[in-house]
Amino acid sequence: MRKFLPISVSFVFGVLMFALWFEDSESRSMLHFTLIDYWQIIFAFGLLVGVVSFISVASRKISRGEEPFYNGVLIFGALLMPTLAMIDGLQPNSYFQWMFENVQAPMQSSVFALLAFFVASAAFRGFRARNAQSIILLLVALIVIIGRAPMGEFVWGGFDELIQWIRDFPSTSAKRAVLIGIGLGSVTTSLRVIFGVERTYLGER
């Protein structure tokens, strides 16, 4: 029962979604609507579960005396946004939007900006011409970094065409093979999920 029920549910949903792919794109079948509704609503509930467990892990840490201040900040942040949204909604110029645009967003992009520094230090440490592979990697990277710099045209006028050719042929050929590989992986995984062979998501191995 504990395995049979989930496996049959995934079979039914899988087969239905597969079949509905071939339905005429102008039709507005209720079944398709309903399935998509279920899919999105379950996902939203999944996020609620995540938030609940997020807060309970942090508060358990506080009660164990692990970094009460920082874990308190964590919970404070998570509760602050819903509180602000309750005060005056999601309108432009609401507290909620202000907090998002002036506190959350700048911090996020600052964390992202740290990458510029890390790219440089990783390039220095790791980008060594050790063997044929790494020499190719290094050369192509240099061509792109110089050629796509806004003043790269002054160094050599042909960069644009060369980079476009690399992108359209050798680089595309490798990426295409990777795309197809991932595509095949998804196809076999999907088949295994639908037919109940793949049960990793139930904790089985």
Next chain:
Amino acid sequence: MDSLITILATIVAGLVTFWTARLIHRGRKYHLREIAGIKALEDAVGRAAEMGRPILYTPGYGGDIQRPTTIASMNILSVVAEKTAEYNCELIYPTHDPIIMATAQEVVRESYSRVGKIDRFNPDNIYYVSSSQFGYAAGVEGEIVRKKPASIFLLGTFEAESLILAESGAAVGAVQIAGTDSTIQLAFFLIACDYTLFGEELFAASGYLSGNEATLASVWAQDIMRILCVSFVALGILSALFFPESSWWKL
């Protein structure tokens, strides 16, 4: 017409997948070629145990539970978790996706109970950080800097956060094993990590390590389908060159 081809291809893929599964189930051996990262994976757990420091395992920001890479990563997690349970080593697993968190908790619990250490299993070590990319990145980065794990496993689908994690890991001197299908991040893992599994190598490694028949069978099935793809292209090119009017290859 288009739908017919898709349905036909699905049937072919299904037949190949189930045929290889059947062969393997009947005891036919499928020999995997050697993949360098696999041995390193095993050593990394031992290293953490020796040093008495934790292991950090994270599946990256880009994945969801349906992705083949996430599933492969779960399979490897179950093996790593067994080892950490045996060696009494702490396993930390932060993720951006509550569904992945739920699944990973089940997987690790099963692993701990398989080796009879269920009392040592702590679900709080497998936790949800944030669904926002750099919220997740900042959270995991902080964990790396403070807990100073001996080994870090970055296995799954990664996006821009990859290098933040790998660089922080390098800064605390951890052995890092990466594996992902996100091709953009591979370039960074290649230069910042000790071992890197490219794309489907991760998938093959998971089949090999977990000894899961179904996974091995699909690796084999994909090999066969790759041959089919190449044959299609070869025939298509011949017919496009010698019979320019032909158009059957336009799928």
Next chain:
Amino acid sequence: MDITTTISALLTLAVFSFLYGDNPVYKFAERLLVGLAVGYALVINWQQTIIDRLYTPLFIDGRLALVVALVLGLLMFSRFKRSWAWLSGIPLAAMIGAGAGAALPAMLEARIFKQLSATVAVFHDASGAFEMFSAIVLLVGFVTTLGYFYFGVHRSNALAVSSKIGSYFLMIFFGATFGYTVMSRMSILIGRLDFLMRDWLGVIG
């Protein structure tokens, strides 16, 4: 230099302080960011999915089919009680099944068929020696990279050679990607520094 800009700027500096080493200021910023991000996602999900797609249609417009979605969603919470946890496998299975069913045809058509056809089409459309040369480069790269991802034991030398050549093509792709990614990461940092110097300090106008 208004107060809003100053707050954003100070938080930006707090994040950047990580470059010098982990410190309490960064730790505070990090926890605040993680908390706010969780709270933000919670609010948007709650309003736009739970309310707009479930509560209003079900309880106000009376679309009874959504009762199932509600039940499946609530089952996600069974995780919090050990003996009921298996029930959360059912909504998970529904989502995973639906995803697998939709992915099968999508992957086949968009990732595999179209990409295979495009590889043939280059030969069909090639006119002139250079275009034919490029087409051959594309083909060689494509086939050898697929060969690189062939996992069966290499019984023939041809396969080993092909996989070696494939790895060179992969490196071309990685190199180009690395170059473009450097561009991208630098752009983000430029944006942050531009904010600090233009909007906050006003040293550039």
Next chain:
Amino acid sequence: MSDTQTRRAQKTRRLIFSGVFLSITIGLLLPFQPEVTPSVGTKSMFSFIENIKPGSTILISFDHESASFPEMKPLAIAVVSHLLKRDVKIIAISLFPEGAGLGASLLRRLGEENKKTYGTDFVFLGFKPEPRATILGMGKSFSFVFPFDFYGTKTSDLPIMSADRYSDVVGVITIADGSYPSHWIEYGAAKYELIVLSALAASMVTSYDPYVTSGQLHSILGGLRGAAEYESLLNVDGGGSRAMLAQTAAHIFIVLILIVGNISYLRSRKKKV
């Protein structure tokens, strides 16, 4: 690693960090903007928008998070203002919760600047989870997936929503920093023959090249430089053009680092031999 080694590595790291910081700061401070020549992808996006019949509707999807806003914002501004100037109506959504907050304020501001009416000339529908489900569902009906807009108005009451499915719009422009354009290609284009265009973070460009050559993706406008190129085609000064000198400086610094790193590597290898 020994202690001295760690300390030396730490010192090198900080030296490199300062170099990155300095090169960009100098690039920003110097009062000079290099010219950029538009690339193939930029021109293709520009001419697509130039050729849209005024009064048609287009879909825009803000498929990025706030982290990459510095790179996405100039791209989004260039494309959206071009569309508004051409009198193209815009239905905008987001596949990321954070994209919703950003899309909402950006669209509002540009709409007001171009004297457009909300609900008639443009609308922001907001966010729904599970990108694949959203894209498949919108193929049936936009107002089914988005019964209310971002501000809580019933979408069926808005005049612009007479466009309710993919066949009513000229295409979708996904403004993205990650893997979401592939969902538009795999689910929108493959099933509903939707035309997909993209304004991407530079890092994503090479990953989507195969889709351009196969005809599944109409065009790629890539990165801050792409934004600068687009601004030059529009004859405006914007965030892209302003950043180009700093971008050049940063690239020069990285090239230097790669060269120095490799020279020291080759020398240390010689010593060992």
